[in-house]
Amino acid sequence: xxxxxxxxxxxxxxxxxxxxxxxxxxxxxxxxxxxxxxxxxxxxxxxxxxxxxxxxxxxxxxxxxxxxxxxxxxxxxxxxxxxxxxxxxxxxxxxxxxxxxxxxxxxxxxxxxxxxxxxxxxxxxxxxxxxxxxxxxxxxxxxxxxxxxx
Numbered sequence: 001x002x003x004x005x006x007x008x009x010x011x012x013x014x015x016x017x018x019x020x021x022x023x024x025x026x027x028x029x030x031x032x033x034x035x036x037x038x039x040x041x042x043x044x045x046x047x048x049x050x051x052x053x054x055x056x057x058x059x060x061x062x063x064x065x066x067x068x069x070x071x072x073x074x075x076x077x078x079x080x081x082x083x084x085x086x087x088x089x090x091x092x093x094x095x096x097x098x099x100x101x102x103x104x105x106x107x108x109x110x111x112x113x114x115x116x117x118x119x120x121x122x123x124x125x126x127x128x129x130x131x132x133x134x135x136x137x138x139x140x141x142x143x144x145x146x147x148x149x150x
Contacts, residue, residue, distance in 0.1 A: 003029035004061035006054070008068040008079035010035045016067040019103040023065060023142040032057060034078035042084040051085045063099050064130070066121065070106025073113050075120060083124055096129035101145060104137050 003024060009016040012033050020029070037050040058064055068079040075083075102121040104114060118135045125132040136142040143149075 001062045002060060003027055003063045004057055004065065005029050005031045006034060006058075006064065006066045006079070006082070007031055008034050008066070008076045008082075010078075014069075015105050016069055016103060019105055019136060019139060019142045020065055020067055022139040023101065023103060023136065023146045025143065025146065029063075029065075030057065030061075034082060039078070039081050039085060041081055042087060051082075051089070054082065055090065058095065058098070061098060063101070063133075065101045065103060067103040067105075068117070070104065070109045070113055070117070073109075073116075075104070075117050083120070086124075086128060090128055092127055093129040098130050099133045100125040100130035101133040102135040103142060104135055109137070 005020040005024070007016055007020065011017070017031070020031070032054055037054060038048050039051050039054070040046050040049045066079060068076045071077065074080075100121070102117065104117045106113070114135075114137060121135060122132050134145050136145045
């Protein structure tokens with residue numbers, strides 16, 4: 001089984017990465033740090049775009065975990081840009097057979113912010129054929145999510 005963690009945080013060893021470590025426990029996983037990749041915004045056709053590289057890693061994974069800090073009351077820009085780029089090059093339902101989890105953390109997010117993030121990621125999962133594994137916002141929830149407690 002191949003596990004992939006897509007980290008939207010510019011802090012590679014920060015709280016979002018800590019949630020992933022709690023989620024995976026002793027399992028091996030590859031980390032993609034989104035701020036290290038050039039992903040053009042939806043509609044741009046600029047040279048050097050690396051969306052295809054990340055999409056190939058997603059297609060090769062069985063379990064995909066996307067992590068985002070809460071920025072401006074929502075999913076961070078690097079994750080949002082990644083999601084936007086699926087329109088067009090990725091056919092609806094084409095990622096069937098993979099499970100998507102979402103790790104969402106912030107200093108003091110309000111419930112409505114967390115609900116909006118969960119809604120977006122759940123809808124994204126369903127649109128592209130992922131099984132929706134759920135969302136965690138604390139280390140305890142992340143551990144429980146992977147073990148099926150949450």
